[in-house]
Amino acid sequence: MFELPSGFNKPVLVSSCDGVGTKLKIAAAMGKHDTVGIDIVNHSVDDILTCGAEPLFFLDYIAMGKLDPVIVADVVKGLSMACQEVSCALVGGETAEMPGLYHGNDYDLAGFIVGIVEKDRILHGRSIRPGDAVLGLPSTGLHTNGYSLARNVLGESPSAMAARYSTLDTPVGEALLKPHRSYLADLKPVLGDVKGLAHITGGGFTDNIPRTLPPGTAVRISKGAWEVLPIFELIQKIGGVAEAEMYRVFNMGIGMVVFADPSKVAALMQSMPEAKIIGEVAADTGGGRVILE
Incomplete structure (x- = not known):
């Protein structure tokens, strides 16, 4: 049970469900399971944000072939830490042991x-119009999406994860395991100046x-407006992945896109120094709703 907080006039509950996906394969190869709990909490927080x-x-829901108390404890450690960071109650979950479905070190999370929002403060993007600014907040890495392609290119064995590349300052496995970032602390103080948000997860920019866009609108994104993280450049180079596919699969270094009136941009960037102006809303002329320039 959970008692709703007071102070809301017309509270609306917002829910979401998601998984960590095949990033768990990287965690297993690295023998490091205390960050995937952070991933799923922060991903979920960003979705309802x-x-x-x-x-x-x-x-939470954890399923594995044979219960491993050490792995479960590490996962729950990450869950608990991430929930504390965003003042979210971790009220329970389920741990399932299914040897007929999961084998070896395989598990799912x-x-x-x-969450809750005042009804008249719901972000729905309906007021977004041509000329509005598009800002981007940086990601820490792949977050929780694109790992099937990343594993296909870089491998998933312990030796592959221990590999070092000149463009990375850590073994590649550590770069791939960097936790999903929560944007709640950045955006909560400025939500009143925001018209809409897009969480760049599976499906990338496109x-x-x-x-988030209302009918009749599109966005022009300036690809040179931010620094693409080295891990994405490495995947693209080794895998020979087309640029369009990279922006369709990965966040490319931008984890959250913010839509705002141009008059609000200065205040937003003062409050969020890491934000970059990455584009502009335009009229939809039939050439695609996300135009990468």
Whole structure:
């Protein structure tokens, strides 16, 4: 049970469910499981943040072939730490042992979050119009998406994860395991100046941004407006991945896209020094709703 906080006139509950995906394969190869709990909590927090909601409580689901108390303890450690960081109650979960489905060190991790927002403060993007500014907040890495392609290119064995490349300051496995970033602390103080948010997850720029845009609008993104993280350049180079595919699969160094009136940009960037102006909203002329220039 969870008692709703007071102070809301017309509270609306916002929920989301997601999983860590095949990033768990990297965690298994590295023998490091204390960050994937952070991933699923922060991913979930960011998902409901796109509606303007702040988290209330979180539940987890862990499934594996044979219960490994050490792995479970490490996962829960990450879950607990991430929930504390965003003042979200970790109210429970389920740990399932299914030897007929999971084998060896395989396991799965999913999370369920419920948040709250005042009804008249829901972010829906309907007021976004041509001429509005598009800002981007940096990611820490792949976050929780694109790992099937990344593993295909870079491998997933312990030796592959220990490999060092001149463009990375850590073994590649550590770069791939960097936790998903939560944008709640950055955006909560300025949500009143924001028209819409797009969490760049599975589907990259091309799939996630249009979900926020109202009909008749598109965005022009300036690819040179921010520094693409070295891990993405490495995947593209080794795998020979086309640039369009990179922006369709990965966040490319931008984890959250912010839409705002140009008059609000100065205040937003003062509050969020890491933000970059990465583009502008335009009229949809039929040439695609996300135009990468």
